[in-house]
Amino acid sequence: MAEIKIRNLHKEFGTGADKVVALEDVNLDMGGHVFVSIVGPSGCGKSTLLNILSGIETPTSGSLEITQSGHKAAPGYVFQAARLLPWRTVMDNLLFVQQDKSDETRARCQKYLEMVQLGDKGDKFPGELSGGMQQRVGIARAFSIEPDVLFMDEPFSHLDAITARSLRRELHTMWADTGKTIIFVTHDVGEAVELSNRILVFAQGGRLEDDITVDLDFPRDAADEEVAIAKASVLRKFEEFDLLAT
Amino acid sequence: MTAVATKPPSSSSGTAIPPRRPSSAPMRFIKSPRFARAMFLPAVLVFWLISNKLIENSWDFDSSVLATPREVWDFMWAEVTRDTVAPKDLYETFGISLYRLGIGFSISMILGTTIGLGMGLSRAVNAFFHDWVMALLAMPALAWALFLSLIFGFDNKGPIIAVVLAGIPFVIVNVREGVRSTPRDLFDMSNAFGVPSNKRTRHVLLPSLYPFLFASARYALSIGWKGLVIIELFGGQDGAGWTVKFWYDAHRLHGVIGYSMFFVIFALVMENAILEPISRRVFRWRPSLNSPDIVEEEMDALYDVEELNRELDANLPTGSTQET
Numbered sequence: 001m002a003e004i005k006i007r008n009l010h011k012e013f014g015t016g017a018d019k020v021v022a023l024e025d026v027n028l029d030m031g032g033h034v035f036v037s038i039v040g041p042s043g044c045g046k047s048t049l050l051n052i053l054s055g056i057e058t059p060t061s062g063s064l065e066i067t068q069s070g071h072k073a074a075p076g077y078v079f080q081a082a083r084l085l086p087w088r089t090v091m092d093n094l095l096f097v098q099q100d101k102s103d104e105t106r107a108r109c110q111k112y113l114e115m116v117q118l119g120d121k122g123d124k125f126p127g128e129l130s131g132g133m134q135q136r137v138g139i140a141r142a143f144s145i146e147p148d149v150l151f152m153d154e155p156f157s158h159l160d161a162i163t164a165r166s167l168r169r170e171l172h173t174m175w176a177d178t179g180k181t182i183i184f185v186t187h188d189v190g191e192a193v194e195l196s197n198r199i200l201v202f203a204q205g206g207r208l209e210d211d212i213t214v215d216l217d218f219p220r221d222a223a224d225e226e227v228a229i230a231k232a233s234v235l236r237k238f239e240e241f242d243l244l245a246t
Numbered sequence: 247m248t249a250v251a252t253k254p255p256s257s258s259s260g261t262a263i264p265p266r267r268p269s270s271a272p273m274r275f276i277k278s279p280r281f282a283r284a285m286f287l288p289a290v291l292v293f294w295l296i297s298n299k300l301i302e303n304s305w306d307f308d309s310s311v312l313a314t315p316r317e318v319w320d321f322m323w324a325e326v327t328r329d330t331v332a333p334k335d336l337y338e339t340f341g342i343s344l345y346r347l348g349i350g351f352s353i354s355m356i357l358g359t360t361i362g363l364g365m366g367l368s369r370a371v372n373a374f375f376h377d378w379v380m381a382l383l384a385m386p387a388l389a390w391a392l393f394l395s396l397i398f399g400f401d402n403k404g405p406i407i408a409v410v411l412a413g414i415p416f417v418i419v420n421v422r423e424g425v426r427s428t429p430r431d432l433f434d435m436s437n438a439f440g441v442p443s444n445k446r447t448r449h450v451l452l453p454s455l456y457p458f459l460f461a462s463a464r465y466a467l468s469i470g471w472k473g474l475v476i477i478e479l480f481g482g483q484d485g486a487g488w489t490v491k492f493w494y495d496a497h498r499l500h501g502v503i504g505y506s507m508f509f510v511i512f513a514l515v516m517e518n519a520i521l522e523p524i525s526r527r528v529f530r531w532r533p534s535l536n537s538p539d540i541v542e543e544e545m546d547a548l549y550d551v552e553e554l555n556r557e558l559d560a561n562l563p564t565g566s567t568q569e570t
Binding site for chain 2 (some may be wrong): 056077079085086096097125151162
């Protein structure tokens with residue numbers, strides 16, 4: 001199981017009068033078979049934290065450890081837009097992020113394409129697929145490297161409600177089946193409550209305001225009373241921290 | 247209980263648009279782009295013949311100077327069958343020019359791509375070359391022709407350098423813009439997955455440059471060809487440009503027009519037999535708007551719409567109206 005330790009993590013952009021604090025002394029411990037959602041208003045540092053965790057950006061100060069059984073853990077990433085190479089087929093997009101192109105690797109990629117119901121679309125180009133299907137390929141690509149921890153940055157925010165709902169279910173099944181640690185950034189509190197067993201609430205200036213445990217059975221449905229109550233409870237936290245106005 | 251209101255059919259609104267009467271098959275053919283394209287050549291021939299007649303009637307000079315389509319056709323056929331009074335036949339002439347064009351084009355693509363990459367990646371390199379490239383862009387091909395003829399005389403060096411100088415600024419500018427517009431998000435994705443830099447260059451940077459390289463190649467070929475013809479005309483002793491001048495000096499307008507037509511045919515063959523097929527192959531990933539291969543979301547839409555409607559029904563307050 002992956003373990004993430006964040007200590008006094010601080011990130012600033014710009015200098016002097018243009019300086020913007022994106023994350024302010026964040027301390028966190030996450031790990032095991034958990035689905036952690038990071039929520040908060042726009043500009044609160046959610047995506048910055050994810051970019052630092054995945055190595056796309058470096059912190060200004062502080063320390064970060066992502067380990068798996070004492071070794072450096074392998075991360076996977078699902079982006080807001082699928083970010084597929086448009087000039088390569090679906091299968092080649094999965095192979096692009098692999099160490100090799102052996103038969104075993106191909107079989108593994110095919111397995112994850114089938115998990116996202118795109119087993120017969122390996123020879124298609126991304127431009128021949130709908131937005132939802134492209135995002136499925138993005139999810140399959142992240143799972144296909146069999147990461148210890150998976151980072152997801154608002155992966156369903158560009159999709160229509162029906163497709164997003166369908167993908168949320170598929171993602172949750174894959175999380176349950178593979179036992180990964182998933183760190184999921186979203187601005188949709190309902191989505192966070194439906195998917196996660198832990199929700200981190202961030203405020204403007206990159207402050208971690210609250211760390212909420214959602215202790216409800218899976219699978220959850222937005223129409224369930226318990227889920228609606230949990231969602232209302234998280235939204236009350238937003239009011240409490242004055243996050244709704246921002 | 248939930249009431250469902252539906253919109254009345256649009257035809258009952260009183261502003262129904264009458265259905266269009268379908269065109270007949272001959273009318274559809276006449277209006278088609280294929281027919282329009284086929285009509286271009288006859289239209290040119292008619293215009294040509296009418297212009298000849300008008301000129302003959304308007305000015306007082308020897309009408310035999312004007313070339314008729316028939317004379318041009320006979321000239322071209324004679325050239326194709328090697329029945330010519332020119333020192334070199336059509337194939338030798340185009341062979342000489344294509345040799346010069348091929349070498350000059352290759353140099354301009356290789357050198358232009360290298361400099362363009364440097365300018366796109368480094369602000370210092372961009373600053374160094376910027377003014378030179380702008381100066382090259384502004385220089386007319388005629389000036390190069392005279393300048394290079396004086397320096398190199400009548401051998402191959404002048405024409406080849408003319409092709410390079412005419413084409414290279416377009417290659418540099420295109421490649422530089424290509425590098426500047428490479429998709430940053432794909433590089434971030436590659437970094438996040440730990441893809442090695444040589445793999446990133448081969449699979450992300452180069453493919454994203456292909457459209458710019460193709461545009462460069464087209465420009466370099468067409469501009470280089472024009473530059474080559476001009477320098478051969480002014481400072482050559484063989485080649486396609488020189489042969490046009492040969493027919494001009496012989497006062498044979500059909501020769502000048504016929505040779506110019508060979509240029510047009512050459513350009514069309516280059517485009518349709520070489521560049522376009524390569525382009526189609528390299529850019530086969532681009533979806534065509536009319537492509538039947540566009541895959542629609544097909545797996546769960548129906549299932550989810552029904553379920554979503556049930557949920558909406560369950561959550562809406564009693565008596566509310568859901569418009570569909």
